[in-house]
Amino acid sequence: MQAARLHAYTDDMSEALSIDEVDRPTPTEPGGVVVEIEGAGWCQTDNHVIEGMWTEYVPQELPMTLGHENAGRVAEVGESVTTVEVGDPVVCHPVMTCGTCRPCRQGEDMYCENVQFPGLTTDGGFAEFLLTNERAVVPLPDGVDTTDVAPHADAGITAYHAVKKATRELNPGDAAVVVGIGGLGHIGLQCLDAMSAADVVALDVKPEARDLAAELGADLTVDPTAEDVAAVVDDFTDGVGAHQVLDFVGADETTALAPDVLAQGGSHHVVGYGGHVHEPAQSLVDGEIAYRGTLVGRYAELQELVALVERGAVELRTTRYGLDEVNEVAERLEHGEIEGRAVIVP
Numbered sequence: 591m592q593a594a595r596l597h598a599y600t601d602d603m604s605e606a607l608s609i610d611e612v613d614r615p616t617p618t619e620p621g622g623v624v625v626e627i628e629g630a631g632w633c634q635t636d637n638h639v640i641e642g643m644w645t646e647y648v649p650q651e652l653p654m655t656l657g658h659e660n661a662g663r664v665a666e667v668g669e670s671v672t673t674v675e676v677g678d679p680v681v682c683h684p685v686m687t688c689g690t691c692r693p694c695r696q697g698e699d700m701y702c703e704n705v706q707f708p709g710l711t712t713d714g715g716f717a718e719f720l721l722t723n724e725r726a727v728v729p730l731p732d733g734v735d736t737t738d739v740a741p742h743a744d745a746g747i748t749a750y751h752a753v754k755k756a757t758r759e760l761n762p763g764d765a766a767v768v769v770g771i772g773g774l775g776h777i778g779l780q781c782l783d784a785m786s787a788a789d790v791v792a793l794d795v796k797p798e799a800r801d802l803a804a805e806l807g808a809d810l811t812v813d814p815t816a817e818d819v820a821a822v823v824d825d826f827t828d829g830v831g832a833h834q835v836l837d838f839v840g841a842d843e844t845t846a847l848a849p850d851v852l853a854q855g856g857s858h859h860v861v862g863y864g865g866h867v868h869e870p871a872q873s874l875v876d877g878e879i880a881y882r883g884t885l886v887g888r889y890a891e892l893q894e895l896v897a898l899v900e901r902g903a904v905e906l907r908t909t910r911y912g913l914d915e916v917n918e919v920a921e922r923l924e925h926g927e928i929e930g931r932a933v934i935v936p
């Protein structure tokens with residue numbers, strides 16, 4: 591089969607991955623599942639993997655097939671698999687978990703002590719077939735397109751996970767700020783609209799992104815390059831501040847917003863990454879505010895997100911590309927030229 595593989599870390603996206611002929615995977619464990627890929631979302635994390643940013647955090651052995659937002663149809667199952675059959679449409683939770691360690695027993699998939707992460711630590715889905723396991727596959731209901739749903743495997747579940755944490759602390763009439771209405775942010779905004787009665791302020795430097803935010807339900811859109819965000823939020827909330835910030839950018843400039851825009855006791859959820867938090871400890875103490883990281887989400891949350899997708903509450907804006915266009919996608923994303931999510935169709 592063909593697969594898009596990383597042979598060496600590089601900052602040059604134009605020739606980052608090569609299309610190689612490799613063996614088709616087979617179930618190596620009784621719970622193994624081979625999925626014929628019908629869609630694999632391209633994520634900013636894929637660019638970061640190419641750049642070598644993840645080498646300090648997870649073990650990686652090159653060459654490796656990238657792609658961690660995967661969906662398709664079951665092609666083969668191990669002898670103990672009972673929840674899916676050959677031909678079933680599925681979306682894959684990004685990680686393969688063991689199910690027996692303490693974090694798994696607590697339902698914390700991303701904390702699994704024996705986790706395997708296709709596209710990050712093992713071969714992923716920028717290929718014709720993907721090896722995963724039964725604990726990762728989420729059966730899809732009729733009417734959900736396996737290609738279009740693929741980015742929900744990471745982008746969607748990550749946005750949903752952050753919003754679910756935020757909505758637990760949002761009362762009707764509270765304000766929430768969504769930073770970045772891109773590939774993750776446009777999902778998060780829809781989840782926020784579906785799951786809370788908060789007033790939503792959307793920040794983005796692009797006019798088309800602000801237009802999309804308004805279309806998706808934002809009560810106010812702001813250009814942070816032209817307006818004083820803190821003053822706008824202060825005016826919008828009658829001096830109270832926003833109770834939650836969902837930061838899908840994670841740059842120094844966006845994490846710096848927290849002390850100036852959060853209400854007392856509020857949280858700044860860092861979803862996008864690449865920047866730093868450089869705030870005085872006293873600002874956290876004075877406002878009793880918190881920075882909270884977001885690491886993908888739980889298997890059950892992907893099921894919940896699929897339910898929102900099925901009822902039409904969350905829609906992805908996607909563009910499809912062939913496997914031979916992976917480097918073009920990497921370059922375009924690097925330059926901020928992709929709106930919504932790119933999906934690789936092998």
